[in-house]
Amino acid sequence: MLPVRAQLGSSTSGLVLIIPVVVGVAVGGWVAGVVAIAAGFLCYDFLFIRPYSTLAVSGYRGGVTLAVYAVVMLIVSRMVFALQRARAQARRRADDARHLLEVSDLLIGEKPLEELLSTVVRTVQSEFRLTSVALLLPVAGQLTVAARAGENLPEEAVTGGTATRVPSTPIALAGLGGLRTLPLATAERPVGVLLLAGPALSATDQQMLTTYANHAALAVERAQLREQALQTRVLREVDSWRRALLGSVAHDLRTPLASIKAALSDLGDSSVPLSAGDRRDLLATAEDETDRLTRLVKDLLDMYRIEAGMRRLLATPAALLELVDEALEAMRGPLESRPVEVDVASSLLVNVDRALVVRVLVNLLENAARHTPDRTPVAVRARRRAGWVELEVEDEGPGLSPERLASLFSPIVETGNPAGSPSGVGLVICKAFIEASGGRIKARSGSRGGLELDIQLPAA
Numbered sequence: 092m093l094p095v096r097a098q099l100g101s102s103t104s105g106l107v108l109i110i111p112v113v114v115g116v117a118v119g120g121w122v123a124g125v126v127a128i129a130a131g132f133l134c135y136d137f138l139f140i141r142p143y144s145t146l147a148v149s150g151y152r153g154g155v156t157l158a159v160y161a162v163v164m165l166i167v168s169r170m171v172f173a174l175q176r177a178r179a180q181a182r183r184r185a186d187d188a189r190h191l192l193e194v195s196d197l198l199i200g201e202k203p204l205e206e207l208l209s210t211v212v213r214t215v216q217s218e219f220r221l222t223s224v225a226l227l228l229p230v231a232g233q234l235t236v237a238a239r240a241g242e243n244l245p246e247e248a249v250t251g252g253t254a255t256r257v258p259s260t261p262i263a264l265a266g267l268g269g270l271r272t273l274p275l276a277t278a279e280r281p282v283g284v285l286l287l288a289g290p291a292l293s294a295t296d297q298q299m300l301t302t303y304a305n306h307a308a309l310a311v312e313r314a315q316l317r318e319q320a321l322q323t324r325v326l327r328e329v330d331s332w333r334r335a336l337l338g339s340v341a342h343d344l345r346t347p348l349a350s351i352k353a354a355l356s357d358l359g360d361s362s363v364p365l366s367a368g369d370r371r372d373l374l375a376t377a378e379d380e381t382d383r384l385t386r387l388v389k390d391l392l393d394m395y396r397i398e399a400g401m402r403r404l405l406a407t408p409a410a411l412l413e414l415v416d417e418a419l420e421a422m423r424g425p426l427e428s429r430p431v432e433v434d435v436a437s438s439l440l441v442n443v444d445r446a447l448v449v450r451v452l453v454n455l456l457e458n459a460a461r462h463t464p465d466r467t468p469v470a471v472r473a474r475r476r477a478g479w480v481e482l483e484v485e486d487e488g489p490g491l492s493p494e495r496l497a498s499l500f501s502p503i504v505e506t507g508n509p510a511g512s513p514s515g516v517g518l519v520i521c522k523a524f525i526e527a528s529g530g531r532i533k534a535r536s537g538s539r540g541g542l543e544l545d546i547q548l549p550a551a
Contacts, residue, residue, distance in 0.1 A: 096139055104139040105160045112164050116171040124168035132161055186218070187299050204314040208238035211307045212285075216240035219300055221289030226275075228283040228311075237283070244270070244288060273300065275308035282308045282315075335501070336516060343387055343516050347380035354380075379424055383457070390450060390520045397527045404444045404527060408551035411439040411473055411480060418452035425460040426469070435473040440551035441480050447524040448548070454517045455484045455544055463488035463541065470539075479530075479547045486541040491534075499534045 092104055108131045116124030136146050140153045148154045202210070208226050216224040223241035227234040271292075275282040285304060292300065354377040357363050358370065365373070396402035412435045419431060441448070459469045463486045473482045491499065500522045518534075521544075525532045530548045537543035 093138065096143075099139075102156070105135060105156065108135055108160070109164065109167060112168055113171050116168045117175060120175070121168070121172045124172060128161065128164040128168060131164065132157065135160055183295070201317070202314065204311070204318055205238075207310060207314050209240075211311070212238045212240040215285065215287070215300070215303065219287075219289075219292065219296055221287055223288045225286040226283055227286060229281075234284065242288070244286060273304050275304055275311060277305075277308050277312050280312075282311050336519070340387075340391065340516050344384065347384045347387075350380040351377050351384075375424070386450070386453065387516070390454070390524075391516070393447070393450075394520050394523045397523065404447070406442050406444055406528065408440050408442055409445050409448075410437060411435055411441050411482065411548075412437045414441075414445065414449050415452060415471055415473075417449050418456055421449075421453050422456045422460065425457060428465045429460060429463070430466070430468045431456075432468055432470040432472075435471060435482075439473055439475060439480050441548040442551040443528045443530070443548055447528055451521045451524050451546070452484070454521050458517055459484065459486040459488070459542075462486075467541075475550055478550055480550045482546040482548065483543055484546075485537040485539065485543040487537070487539045488541040490536055490541050496534050496536070500532070 092099060092107060096104065112124060112127040112131055115127030119126075133146070136148065136157055137144060140157060141149050148157065208228075212224045212226050215221065217240075221241060223244050224239070225236050225244050226238045228237040229235075271287040273285040273287060275284060354373040357365065358373050358377075393402060397404070412433075415433060415435050419426070419433075456469065463469070467487045469487075470485045471483070472485075473480060475481075500518050522532050525546055525548075528548065530546060532544065532546045534542060534544050
């Protein structure tokens, strides 16, 4: 403005000099505004009030102009500063509302406890500009770090320190390098504690953080209660399953034990006239039922060992036809009166635990022999499809209803089952062995009206 200051006049120059004052207040706050006013006052007097290039003022009019400029600038800067502060407070309130909304989402959501704890510490660390945050939960009477965010805290900060309560807030000074603690508690019980490290928090931040902690405590308690309820439900279902399995085992043990008892009773009763053939048949019955009982006990023990991780599976490539032949040889007696159709190519290879798959096939063939009439054919077919070998065992028995098919692999024994309705633990064992081998098994009504059991095994 210097080249044209004679034409502008002092009032126009004063209006233009309002601009740096407003910018200074808007950018730097009240202190920067006061500095801008002082600099503008000197510049105005030195360059635009006669006599130029001096701080002297000629006449009453120049002094009034400078005084008005100073007063107006103070008022304008104060108004701009108040506006800026109001905007900052509005942004802060919006951020606070957003933070509380995030916590509300945590309360409403169904996040797992571990994910929830990580979200809480990350949010506290980022939103309140802290260097590090740790969330401690009580485990067996000891506070244990459950989640961290930011820099790692020193070990002594986590395990020790005395706390001094800060007035008007639940935040306490831990006495270890400026660390602070904030309890997480609900109306019923303490949940945990936040350990905070970083710059000092304003009173507004402390109140906001306390509110956030209260909401987070509710969310953590809710997640803990949900996990406890889930564990209780799982334990209840496992207990129910075990009771049902025990009933199925008793059901399956009763039949061979009754046959063995009857055979031995007849053999030991001198009043019962028995021919040599009858004795051979009774001995064969007792031996077959004893073998069946032995297989059942061994299968149950192996199923338990697999589920407990005590039995290591030995998966090796094997020809499926060899496994089928081995199972048929073991079941030669029970299948003697039934034709068995085998359609399994010798080139089909599976990558399985050989002993487990043979025992599955024995169980399936035994199931077909027990629940179908004499001279009823049994078919064993296999084919390769998309990295799997699909094996089918189908009989021409009475078949099952859709409801019974859906619960075929359940260990629950149905009271009053008619003869020919499979129940017990045999198919439960088959399912456990196949799934342990990386395969799948399902049942459906066969094309010949009987039962078809489909097995998928990983191809080698």
